[in-house]
Amino acid sequence: MSQSIAVIKGDGIGPEIMDATLRVLDALDCGLQYEFVDAGLGALEKHGTLIPKESLDAIEKHSIALKGPLTTPIGKGFSSINVQLRRHFDLYANVRPAISFPGTRSRYDDIDMITVRENTEGAYLADGQEYTDDGNTALSVIKVTRKGSERIVRYAFELARSQNRKKVTAVHKANIIKTSSGLFLDIAREIAEEYPEIEFQEMIVDNACMQLVMNPHQFDVVVTTNLFGDIISDLCAGLVGGLGLAPGANIGEKAAIFEAVHGSAPDITGKKIANPCALLLAAAQMLDHLGMPEKGTAIRQGIRTVLETRNDMVTPDMGGTGNTDSFAEALVEYVGR
Numbered sequence: 001m002s003q004s005i006a007v008i009k010g011d012g013i014g015p016e017i018m019d020a021t022l023r024v025l026d027a028l029d030c031g032l033q034y035e036f037v038d039a040g041l042g043a044l045e046k047h048g049t050l051i052p053k054e055s056l057d058a059i060e061k062h063s064i065a066l067k068g069p070l071t072t073p074i075g076k077g078f079s080s081i082n083v084q085l086r087r088h089f090d091l092y093a094n095v096r097p098a099i100s101f102p103g104t105r106s107r108y109d110d111i112d113m114i115t116v117r118e119n120t121e122g123a124y125l126a127d128g129q130e131y132t133d134d135g136n137t138a139l140s141v142i143k144v145t146r147k148g149s150e151r152i153v154r155y156a157f158e159l160a161r162s163q164n165r166k167k168v169t170a171v172h173k174a175n176i177i178k179t180s181s182g183l184f185l186d187i188a189r190e191i192a193e194e195y196p197e198i199e200f201q202e203m204i205v206d207n208a209c210m211q212l213v214m215n216p217h218q219f220d221v222v223v224t225t226n227l228f229g230d231i232i233s234d235l236c237a238g239l240v241g242g243l244g245l246a247p248g249a250n251i252g253e254k255a256a257i258f259e260a261v262h263g264s265a266p267d268i269t270g271k272k273i274a275n276p277c278a279l280l281l282a283a284a285q286m287l288d289h290l291g292m293p294e295k296g297t298a299i300r301q302g303i304r305t306v307l308e309t310r311n312d313m314v315t316p317d318m319g320g321t322g323n324t325d326s327f328a329e330a331l332v333e334y335v336g337r
């Protein structure tokens with residue numbers, strides 16, 4: 001089956017890690033066809049806008065995009081392109097796996113968990129942000145809806161079911177934030193009853209942070225509201241050695257965008273030392289999503305093997321003596337076997 005996707009190479013190290021990623025995807029023979037479209041600083045220079053309409057149309061047409069990091073210009077009134085894309089396509093689920101890999105500077109081995117963060121409402125996107133006339137009080141409105149909570153919790157349980165995962169933990173602060181967090185928790189409890197084969201746990205967010213640091217192996221799938229998810233997913237990335245190996249997916253009913261969590265790394269752009277793994281792991285998530293989980297697994301296994309056995313091919317951030325191209329080459333060799 002042939003599937004077409006929109007590809008945004010992105011800014012800074014984006015083109016370098018995207019080229020590496022596409023080399024590996026091609027070696028896997030996934031039957032993917034690419035339409036390259038612009039976004040970010042490159043698009044601003046070329047088209048006068050950070051996200052041209054043609055790019056949005058292409059994402060809509062293919063319903064899948066693989067995206068390199070984008071630079072949002074500072075101080076010129078530009079809003080985050082990533083937030084714009086989430087809003088435009090109603091990408092309600094932000095899915096961030098945290099998986100241990102060898103050779104990373106991390107506190108624990110064998111972590112394999114996923115944070116499912118609500119992406120479209122809640123405190124992170126608080127509407128009505130304003131100051132009182134004297135400037136001494138700041139106000140904002142936190143909106144959490146039944147629709148938003150139902151679909152994110154259901155997404156988490158369906159993900160757990162499809163990956164044969166055993167437990168879903170709903171993280172909340174319903175003891176204090178009784179309305180917005182309380183509604184989310186009530187709905188999580190309701191939805192959990194539809195999945196009796198999956199253990200359901202609820203945990204207050206401050207305790208969840210402590211438990212994640214002290215005993216992360218107890219977690220499997222974590223589902224939570226937008227702001228808590230923003231914080232917890234980075235905490236989980238830290239548990240497995242930082243952002244270098246952190247992929248993320250933004251998923252909606254009609255479109256899904258897969259990306260590395262890290263940014264465009266201007267300090268190392270052009271040096272050919274950028275680690276392509278986070279984008280490759282996002283591509284693996286994309287292959288899972290497209291019904292090719294064995295190909296996604298091949299990428300994850302390939303990264304594991306190359307990190308364990310080919311220090312000469314691995315990028316310096318992972319302690320290797322190789323570069324972006326050699327990392328890709330080693331992976332191509334592995335997946336092409």
Ligand SMILES: NC(=O)c1ccc[n+]([C@@H]2O[C@H](COP(=O)([O-])OP(=O)(O)OC[C@H]3O[C@@H](n4cnc5c(N)ncnc54)[C@H](O)[C@@H]3O)[C@@H](O)[C@H]2O)c1
Binds near residue numbers: 068
């Ligand atoms: N998803 C996105 O598009 C996204 C996410 C975060 C930041 N950004 C943008 O990226 C730009 C730079 O942001 P920043 O410097 O705060 O964060 P960053 O993630 O780009 O870089 C932080 C540090 O991590 C290193 N790093 C990042 N990715 C790496 C990789 N693949 N291999 C090796 N080292 C890597 C960088 O060299 C830097 O030292 C900003 O314009 C920001 O808006 C975009």
